[in-house]
Amino acid sequence: MQSLLPTSIQIPKVLTIAGFDSGGGAGLQADLKVITALGGYGMSVITAITAQNTLGVTRIQDVDLDVVEAQIDAVLMDIGADIVKIGMLASPEIVRTVAKALRRHGVKRIILDPVLRATSGASLGGDDTAQAMIAELFPIASLVTPNLEEASLLLGREISGPNDFKLAAQELLDMGPQAVLIKGGHLDSTHTQITDFLMWRSVEDELEVILTKEFKHYRVNTINTHGTGCTLASAIATYLADGHDLLHSVAKAIAYVEAGLEAGRFLSIGEGPGPLWHMHDFYPTALAKEKGI
8 A cells, every 4th residue: 555645755774673671771672772863764573572671681582483574574565674683583493584584575784783692691592593693694694793702602612802803703704794793892891992893895806805994992981881782783784774884884883882881871770780872962961060060
């Protein structure tokens, strides 16, 4: 059925396929906040419902496979998506269901954040899930964004620091994605500088070449870091959907996360590590003494 009104305004359409965070700081709640804050239109597919807050995850309930597939079909058959961002897929069966549906709809741009473990330590997907991601989603992914622990789980060996990033990124790239971003934020707090490492395929003079870029930035002094991985991947996806190239999308997304962490230092949400502040451009936060009041 066609709309009765003409449409002349197009905004980036981003579909997030992820878990539901009852605390609102991560998962698809964070994704939708990011997409909206950066000027996109966010849509969502719920893969699992988590009972969680700033203190941790207490329960996870997977969504039935046919319901996951029906959500994907409903969105892509009507609205469509300029890009798909994938977060928590808690079982190999959900991974295969999502991959099959995206292939069937011919989705070309996919950002995969391989969420396998929560910051609190709760498992969000085991080795079988990791292997299913490698087999089913890596070959169709535009970008994969693991943190140190996730890269270690995917590779089956410890990735301990920036000196390991180049080889690890190459090994992950060899698994099929077009690009890999290894995030260094999970290094212990003695590391005041964070390195994120991007490796991607490009074509120069009709030949494929492998390019790399290090992003170095200082750690924001805050405990409110819940949802940073979801936020970064969703920001990259939204910038890509808005027409930026990969390198600029990653750089702009890192800057967005840094600003959110800085603004989130002053938030008091929950008894544990709270979220960064996704809406910092719209609702600035600051302590009175820092504003000279």
